[in-house]
Amino acid sequence: MKRENRIVDWNSLVCSCVGRIRTIGVFMIAIAMLLTGCQGKQGVEEEDHHIPEHLPADFDQALTRIEQLAAHLGTGAALEKMPTEVNVSTELRDVVRWLPELAAQSDLAEEDWNQVDRATVDLIEKFAKSQEPPERWIGEGEVFSAIADLPKKLAEVRQKYRDMQVPDVVIEAEAGDRP
Amino acid sequence: MESMIIGAVVRILQGAMQAAPTVIIGLLVAAIFQRMGRDVTNKIFGANSWRSLPQAWGLGMLLPVCSLGAIPIMSEMRRAGVAGGVILAFGLTAPLFNPVSVLYGLTLSDPRAIIVFTLCSLVIVTVMGTAWDWIFRKSEQAIEPIGPMPYGWRRLVAVLVTMARMSVGRDMLFVVAGLVGVGLLSLCLPAGSLQSAAEEKDAFAPIRMAAIAIPAYATPMVAMVQLASMFQHGNSIAAAFTLLVLGTGLNVGMLWWTAQHYGLKKMLSWVGMLVAFVLVLAYTVGKPLYPEGVEPAGHTHAFDNYCAPFGEGVENVPAAALKMLNDSLLPHELVSLVGLGILILMGGILRIADGRGGFELFLASAKNEDLKNDIVLPGYVIGGVTICGLVVASIAACYMYYPSREEIFAEMKIVNTELVSSATSGDFDTGLYWIPIHEDWMRKLQVSAYLRRQSISRYQQMKIKVVEEGIELLEHALEDKDKAKSDLLGKKLGVSYFRMRMSFVSAQ
Numbered sequence: 001m002k003r004e005n006r007i008v009d010w011n012s013l014v015c016s017c018v019g020r021i022r023t024i025g026v027f028m029i030a031i032a033m034l035l036t037g038c039q040g041k042q043g044v045e046e047e048d049h050h051i052p053e054h055l056p057a058d059f060d061q062a063l064t065r066i067e068q069l070a071a072h073l074g075t076g077a078a079l080e081k082m083p084t085e086v087n088v089s090t091e092l093r094d095v096v097r098w099l100p101e102l103a104a105q106s107d108l109a110e111e112d113w114n115q116v117d118r119a120t121v122d123l124i125e126k127f128a129k130s131q132e133p134p135e136r137w138i139g140e141g142e143v144f145s146a147i148a149d150l151p152k153k154l155a156e157v158r159q160k161y162r163d164m165q166v167p168d169v170v171i172e173a174e175a176g177d178r179p
Numbered sequence: 180m181e182s183m184i185i186g187a188v189v190r191i192l193q194g195a196m197q198a199a200p201t202v203i204i205g206l207l208v209a210a211i212f213q214r215m216g217r218d219v220t221n222k223i224f225g226a227n228s229w230r231s232l233p234q235a236w237g238l239g240m241l242l243p244v245c246s247l248g249a250i251p252i253m254s255e256m257r258r259a260g261v262a263g264g265v266i267l268a269f270g271l272t273a274p275l276f277n278p279v280s281v282l283y284g285l286t287l288s289d290p291r292a293i294i295v296f297t298l299c300s301l302v303i304v305t306v307m308g309t310a311w312d313w314i315f316r317k318s319e320q321a322i323e324p325i326g327p328m329p330y331g332w333r334r335l336v337a338v339l340v341t342m343a344r345m346s347v348g349r350d351m352l353f354v355v356a357g358l359v360g361v362g363l364l365s366l367c368l369p370a371g372s373l374q375s376a377a378e379e380k381d382a383f384a385p386i387r388m389a390a391i392a393i394p395a396y397a398t399p400m401v402a403m404v405q406l407a408s409m410f411q412h413g414n415s416i417a418a419a420f421t422l423l424v425l426g427t428g429l430n431v432g433m434l435w436w437t438a439q440h441y442g443l444k445k446m447l448s449w450v451g452m453l454v455a456f457v458l459v460l461a462y463t464v465g466k467p468l469y470p471e472g473v474e475p476a477g478h479t480h481a482f483d484n485y486c487a488p489f490g491e492g493v494e495n496v497p498a499a500a501l502k503m504l505n506d507s508l509l510p511h512e513l514v515s516l517v518g519l520g521i522l523i524l525m526g527g528i529l530r531i532a533d534g535r536g537g538f539e540l541f542l543a544s545a546k547n548e549d550l551k552n553d554i555v556l557p558g559y560v561i562g563g564v565t566i567c568g569l570v571v572a573s574i575a576a577c578y579m580y581y582p583s584r585e586e587i588f589a590e591m592k593i594v595n596t597e598l599v600s601s602a603t604s605g606d607f608d609t610g611l612y613w614i615p616i617h618e619d620w621m622r623k624l625q626v627s628a629y630l631r632r633q634s635i636s637r638y639q640q641m642k643i644k645v646v647e648e649g650i651e652l653l654e655h656a657l658e659d660k661d662k663a664k665s666d667l668l669g670k671k672l673g674v675s676y677f678r679m680r681m682s683f684v685s686a687q
Binding site: 050100104105 | 477636638641642675678682
């Protein structure tokens with residue numbers, strides 16, 4: 001008799017649990033459907049890690065681009081390649097911001113990298129604090145002259161960087177050796 | 180359909196693996212509370228005085244439990260007659276932080292943000308606890324105290340027996356419900372569907388995060404990893420705060436527990452108030468705490484674990500599921516799962532063979548006077564040793580979890596070699612296995628330096644950043660199964676790692 005009572009109790013407990021879990025499940029599905037609806041996409045595809053089109057290939061090219069952009073903004077010199085994703089001022093700001101990282105993607109010694117860091121740290125801090133779009137402030141005043149001065153300031157480090165690079169002829173020759 | 184169901188089962192089992200260590204701790208603490216008796220437990224939580232809420236917050240910060248492990252402790256607090264507001268405050272904050280996760284957050288997120296988040300959690304606990312006790316007066320429950328247990332080994336055995344009985348008790352149903360909630364959430368969210376759910380410019384990100392976070396389950400460490408990732412990706416800080424409080428603090432099991440003990444209406448009104456309050460705080464602190472100079476990545480992988488694990492085009496889903504489970508099972512989780520299994524087995528046997536608690540009666544039959552070789556320690560000594568022990572254990576755990584720089588580099592050398600070789604040889608699955616392990620060691624390198632007060636120069640920081648970005652780019656190439664890109668990025672990562680390593684060697 002006791003055994004029977006136990007079975008009945010368990011049944012009701014299990015039924016009650018299943019019922020509640022089902023209710024919670026339905027509630028959650030409703031929330032989640034609302035959520036996926038809010039996103040406006042089914043989202044099964046992997047998001048791409050966006051690499052900006054104006055990201056220079058290396059430190060040397062970044063300095064070259066700074067020279068070109070600064071000349072364009074300062075004297076109106078024509079740009080061989082106009083930016084497509086952003087405007088000229090935004091590109092200049094971004095390239096200066098990326099300079100320490102591009103320098104770190106090389107074998108430059110710590111002291112040489114520190115020179116790059118010292119030359120850019122204040123500028124990058126100012127960029128971060130600025131609430132206005134770069135075209136309003138980057139082309140004039142102290143900020144502009146500091147940016148325009150960067151290639152000259154970092155000429156020695158740039159030469160060291162260039163000396164470290166494997167010449168193109170060697171790369172081509174090695175590529176030709178491959179089966 | 181098959182992949183959806185298997186995916187949900189994978190998420191439930193992954194949740195069970197992550198929860199096992201803290202559920203055991205929760206059972207242990209709950210069993211100790213039960214054996215210490217109603218009055219002592221009540222006293223530990225401030226005896227329903229003005230000290231109760233801050234004490235519950237402080238204890239919650241020290242105890243390494245998650246929102247599932249907190250459930251048995253909450254049940255014991257209720258048995259001890261602790262006020263409802265204090266119980267819910269404890270249940271909400273105990274899973275939010277522990278020393279290891281706070282240290283992680285201080286290093287890899289913004290320390291200012293973590294301190295503000297910690298203080299905000301204290302505000303939430305105080306306000307929500309006070310509101311509960313004010314609105315729902317006399318919610319505490321008086322339960323007949325359990326008879327005293329003699330000092331010595333009998334009491335220790337009684338704690339083990341209590342843990343075993345609890346492991347097959349009603350509280351475990353709430354734990355299982357919490358895990359089922361994780362599975363249901365993954366059924367509703369396609370793989371990778373939350374990658375743009377927390378963008379900084381999206382004003383609805385915190386609200387969306389609140390809805391996802393309630394059924395989601397995250398251990399304190401997982402939440403802190405997500406938080407750090409959100410900071411590094413320039414995601415919404417308001418959404419990060421919402422995720423921390425609601426994702427770590429709540430789960431379906433805890434909601435069910437609250438509804439069961441206090442009624443559905445009270446539970447719903449409390450959760451409603453909590454969500455509203457958390458969102459107000461999140462929107463308030465989000466903007467000022469946004470890290471300066473961080474470029475928004477436009478997406479995040481932080482919430483991939485809440486979504487279905489398998490997208491379209493996965494062949495042989497059962498095999499992929501087994502591999503995923505095998506890859507995600509950590510050694511300490513395996514030990515805890517075995518321990519939990521033993522407890523459940525013991526509990527099952529006790530339930531069938533001794534449903535009326537005869538064994539405990541036998542243990543309690545001896546009198547204290549009969550014990551000759553034991554020293555009876557006063558309560559304050561035990562309490563003091565316990566608190567100091569928790570602090571010492573927390574510090575030791577921090578040093579163990581974040582080993583010395585030499586050990587980290589020794590491990591990371593192997594990991595980097597494995598990752599680079601699998602990327603360059605086109606072994607995408609193996610590469611994807613090593614990616615999170617490499618990321619984890621990179622984070623440990625930084626936290627270990629912070630813990631041991633070793634400086635990391637700006638040069639070294641930048642070298643670390645280059646490696647971290649290299650890992651992320653490689654992850655995308657591996658996911659896309661792009662052989663040429665994986666080969667190129669794998670080689671680049673090898674070189675970046677070498678440069679990063681050399682930056683530390685040359686500094687010595």
